[in-house]
Amino acid sequence: MELTTWLNELLSDNLIFTPQTLGYYWEGLVTTTQLVFLSLLAGLVLAVPLAIGRSSGRRWISLPIYAYTYVFRGTPLLIQLYLIYYGVVFFDGIQETFLWPMLREAFYPALIAFTLNTAAYTTEIFRGAIKATPRGEIEAARAYGMSQALMMRRIILPSAFRRALPAYGNEVIFMLHASAIASVVTLMDLTGAARFVYARYYAPFEAFLFVAAIYLCLTFAILYFFRFLEKRLLAHLKPA
Template sequence: MELMTWFTELLEGNLIFTPQTLSYYWDGLVTTTQLVFLSLLAGLVLAVPLAIGRSSRHRWISLPIYAYTYVFRGTPLLIQLYIIYYGVVFVDGIQESIFWPLLREAFYPALIAFTLNTAAYTTEIFRGAIKATARGEIEAARAYGMSQSLMMRRIILPSAFRRALPAYGNEVIFMLHASAIASVVTLMDLTGAARFVYARFYAPFEAFLFVAAIYLCLTFAILYFFRFLEKRLLAHLKPA
């Protein structure tokens, strides 16, 4: 009860919760949502063919993909963000190219770093799910005369996606939490908005606790969404 009273007084009497500062939080929420959604979408598109290649018996296909996933999973995301954000300037001819108007903005280097990072993790998640496909499903598909590509599209990938769903849900939450580092490259995301409000009003507890509450609500929404998908897609595995 005392906590609720304190929170009500905080919202009513503290200067950091004004329409202007709340607009900063809203803009930060929009930026965070866009960054996480676009990076996850692009990472998922990259991860599916990479996971198929990673599962290949041909080492000239699987080894380069393994090297990529090893590097991006074995180094901190913050270092990857720094390299892409600060290093892109030193690429020969990049400032004269048509991509420079995009790359000089903090959002797109952050999007590239987040996409490459989540694609590496998602590739290994899907690769493990593909390898775990039941032998009987593959033999039944071959008995029906399916080609390798048709079997991959109709049998292996749908089955692997269902098995990978819990682990991929954790990856989505990880990317949401990891997006907080985007503010170190001047991107005004949720954490960047909290840092701005803190620097202006010298109120660290109010600024960062409010953002923590927003992240907590987003995390619960993602958990609920993936639990709903699991119930729908894995209903056949539950005992009658």
Template sequence: MDFKEVILQYVDYKVILDNLPMYFDGLVMTVQLVFISLVIGLCMAVPLAVLRLSKNRWVAWPVWLYTYFFRGTPLLVQLFLIYYGMGQFIDLNASSIGAFFKDAYYCALVAFTLNTAAYTTEIIRGAMKETPRGEIEAAKAYGMSYFQTFYRIILPSAFRRALPAYCNEVVFMLHGSAIAGVVTIMDITGVARVVYSRFYTPFEAFIFAGLLYMMLTFLIVWAFKQLEHRWLAHLRPRS
């Protein structure tokens, strides 16, 4: 028996083929969840990083507490805290806020957004702190206002420096999003769990899900390589 026959005997590839549309929907769901959380999280992270760097302790401290909490606890527990925990304070069947928190999809969005915003805040804070003093002084000497300095000098160079670390964060978020399947959302992992329980085919179901995630991971890493190539061109050694 050659290798191909052995594989075909033990691997039920038909299970995957038959459920390909469902996997595709899962892929769309995963990408959608991760993308929306990342965009909102990034928008939150920039002002939060500025507050976190404030010299006023009463401004910086709450932001520190926020990032410490969300970076020090598992995303799974954060999701549970929002999905199961909110019902302790609001009537989920009465108000429109209740309807929002009753929906696993929105709960996952909130949890993922708050989580990635906390990590991204620290990434951007670190990058902003590294801004060379001379650049800020030069901007001041040109008569730029604080906001002009911020938008023209500090932010663009901080974003550049943050790029490699942010790439890691995006990959972490993608992998972290797999827990959405635990609260009934049909993302890639959710679909894999359904396929497994319906056909009792753990290898096919989860390995195919793993391949989809791996493809997305490589896509993200490749995209960031392109961005780095473009935006960090001035740091490359001249050949």
């Protein structure tokens, strides 16, 4: 109660930042966070097995995965989003399937597009890290008589994850910024809220500067999270 009166007083001479528009920004923040977090999580889960497959010596495994990452890294995310959002409706009878309640909303097509996109990039990041495993570690693991699976689990993946961490942190930030295109398929994310306020009050500076500040704060949070992780997990690489 106290908070609302304080907020109302603070906003009393403000034409643009009313409780209503702040509500839109809040809604946008929630949507953006959900979208980015869920797609990164799903992308990460997909990327680990894909990266292992991608670095496999068997071409029938690695080639299809290469084709997938090539296509999703080689086309703009905006195009992928359009294809998934507007493209699905050209399958006849999609409206009658069990998928439609999900695909009808803009959220799920966007989530699918973002997940597939980030999974492709993350796969390549992990593959690079797996490739860069020092030969000596692998030879030592073989000398201990470890099976391929055990070696992957105990030796290769833990060190590959550590090596991939800085690059993956970048991917997370890119994903946050890439999510700004979600508003083209009517999602009310942070950018969608800013576009709404801009169009309603003809105030591009206020609307977009405010939303830029929110993105900056989110980026800071991500940066510090990864800096903390790197400090913990890469401590052994620091000069003594």
